[in-house]
Amino acid sequence: MNMEDPALLRRFHAWLQPVPSPQDTARLVFFQDALIVLDTNVLLSLYEYTAESREEVLSALSQVSGRLWMPYQVGLEFVRGRRSVLESRKRVLGDASKSVNAKLTAACQAIIAAKNTVRAQLEKYARVPGEIEDLEHLVSEAAVKEHLAVYHDAFKAHLEMLKNGHDLTPVNVDTADPILPRVAGLYGDRVGHQPDDQLLQQRLDEAVAFRFPNQIPPGFKDFGKATPLNAAGDFLIWEEVIEQAGLLPEGNRRVLFVSNDVKEDWYDTSNGKQRPWPALLDEIQRRAGAELRLETPPDFYAGVGEYLHAELAEDTYAEIRRVSETFTPPALDDGAVVVASTAAKIAPPAGLPVTAFRSAGLTSPILRSTMESLAPADRLAQWWLIGVTAQLQRRVVSEGEPQVDIAAAVRGGEVPAPDWKPGTVLPSGEWIHRESSWIAPWFLDLLGTLPSADRGILSALASEQAAENQRPSK
Structure with a gap:
C-alpha cells in the first residue's frame, strides 16, 4: 500500500x-x-x-x-x-x-x-x-x-x-x-x-x-x-x-x-x-x-x-x-446447542442416532445406515432426528444429552435461506401447509432416498416440528 x-x-x-x-x-x-x-x-x-x-x-x-x-x-x-x-x-x-x-x-x-x-x-x-x-x-x-x-x-x-x-x-x-x-x-x-x-x-x-x-x-x-x-x-x-x-x-x-x-x-x-x-x-x-x-x-x-x-x-x-x-x-462444550452450521463438526454420542431412529418407528435399512454412519456428511440428519424426537417427546431424553436446534422445515412467508425450497415441491398428500412452508434442501435429499413408509414418518415429524416452532413461547 x-x-x-x-x-x-x-x-x-x-x-x-x-x-x-x-x-x-x-x-x-x-x-x-x-x-x-x-x-x-x-x-x-x-x-x-x-x-x-x-x-x-x-x-x-x-x-x-x-x-x-x-x-x-x-x-x-x-x-x-x-x-x-x-x-x-x-x-x-x-x-x-x-x-x-x-x-x-x-x-x-x-x-x-x-x-x-x-x-x-x-x-x-x-x-x-x-x-x-x-x-x-x-x-x-x-x-x-x-x-x-x-x-x-x-x-x-x-x-x-x-x-x-x-x-x-x-x-x-x-x-x-x-x-x-x-x-x-x-x-x-x-x-x-x-x-x-x-x-x-x-x-x-x-x-x-x-x-x-x-x-x-x-x-x-x-x-x-x-x-x-x-x-x-x-x-x-x-x-x-x-x-x-x-x-x-x-x-x-x-x-x-x-x-x-x-x-x-x-x-x-x-x-x-x-x-x-x-x-x-x-x-x-x-x-x-x-x-x-x-x-x-x-x-x-x-x-x-x-x-x-x-x-x-x-x-x-x-x-x-x-x-x-x-x-x-x-x-461438545457443556451446555452448548447443536445447530445446523455446527452439526457436521460434532459426532453425536454413540448409539443416540439409532435410539432416535427406533423411537420414531422408522424401519428403512437405508436410513438406519445413515444413523450408524461415521461420516460428517450424515451428522446433520442424525442431529436433526435426535433433536426432533426429543422436542416432540417421542423418546425419553437421557441425562446430559446435548440440546439440538435444527429445523428441517419452517412455516411462514419468508424463506430462511436462498437454497430452501417451497413446500409445493412435495405432493399435497405428503406435505401439509404446502403454500406456507419452506423445506431445507438436505431434508429433501434425505427423503428422496427413502421408501414411502419412512418418508411419510419423517415428513410428519418435520411438519409437526415446524408447527411447534411457530407457536409463541410461553
Whole structure:
C-alpha cells in the first residue's frame, strides 16, 4: 500500500488484494520473521498423528520455536481438550467395529431372505425337490457366514491396524502425557496471560451484542452456543492476537495464524473462491499496524519444509492433510446447542442416532445406515432426528444429552435461506401447509432416498416440528 494512492484505494486495500496462495512471493517473509500463532485445533492434532509423524511435526515446529506464541484462550482449550481427542478416536474406532459387524449380519440375513424368496417360487411353480435341496445346501446360513467371514477378517484387520498405529490412549493423558511437555518446551514463556474479569466481560459483550449479530469475523458462526463464553472462543483468541501484534517492533509486525478452521467466519467464499476475510486483515492493520496471513496446517508445514528446510516425509504430509481435512472439535462444550452450521463438526454420542431412529418407528435399512454412519456428511440428519424426537417427546431424553436446534422445515412467508425450497415441491398428500412452508434442501435429499413408509414418518415429524416452532413461547 502506497500512502500516495488515492484514499479509496488506501481505505479498502485489504479488499482489493488478490486471493492468497502458497505460491505468493510475499509469503516467504512470514515464514522468516512473523509471529506464529497455532490455533487450538492444530495443537490437538498432535494427538491424532501416528508416533512417527508426530515426531517429525514436533521437529518441524522446533525450527520456528522462538517465534511461536500461544494466546491464553488457546492454552486453556488445548489443556482441556487433549483427552477428548483420544476418547473420540477410541469411540469412533469402536463404533466402526460394531457397525461392520451389524452390516455383515444384515448382509447375511438379506442373502438368506433372497434365498427364501427363490425357494418360495420354486415350491409354488416348479415343485423340484432336488433343486430346492441344492439351493438350501448352497445358501445355508452356515455357508453364507463362511463366505462373509473373509470380509469380516479383512475389515477387522484394518481396524486393528488403525488402533495399533497410535501409541496414545486416554489413560496416557491422565498419567504421563508425552506431548504436553514437548509443546510446553516449544513455547517456553511465550504464553498469553489470563485477561481479568472486566476485560473478559467487555470482550464477551462486544462479541455477542455487536460483532456476531452483524457477522463480523471471526467466530460469528459459533453464535448461538449455550453461553457467551462458549460462543466467543475464536473472538477471544483474535483479541489476544491483535493485542500481542501491537507489542511487536514497529516495521516488523507480521502474524502467521495457522488453523484447521476454514468456516465462513474466517474465510470469505462469496466470490466462489476461498480467501481470508479482508475485514480481518484490515482490522489487525488498523488496530495493531500489523500484517496477517492465514494458513491451514498442510500449507503451513509445507512452507516450513520449503523455506526453513524442515524434513517431513511425504507420508507425514499425507497424514497432516488427512487429519486437517477430517479434524472436528473433540467434544461438545457443556451446555452448548447443536445447530445446523455446527452439526457436521460434532459426532453425536454413540448409539443416540439409532435410539432416535427406533423411537420414531422408522424401519428403512437405508436410513438406519445413515444413523450408524461415521461420516460428517450424515451428522446433520442424525442431529436433526435426535433433536426432533426429543422436542416432540417421542423418546425419553437421557441425562446430559446435548440440546439440538435444527429445523428441517419452517412455516411462514419468508424463506430462511436462498437454497430452501417451497413446500409445493412435495405432493399435497405428503406435505401439509404446502403454500406456507419452506423445506431445507438436505431434508429433501434425505427423503428422496427413502421408501414411502419412512418418508411419510419423517415428513410428519418435520411438519409437526415446524408447527411447534411457530407457536409463541410461553
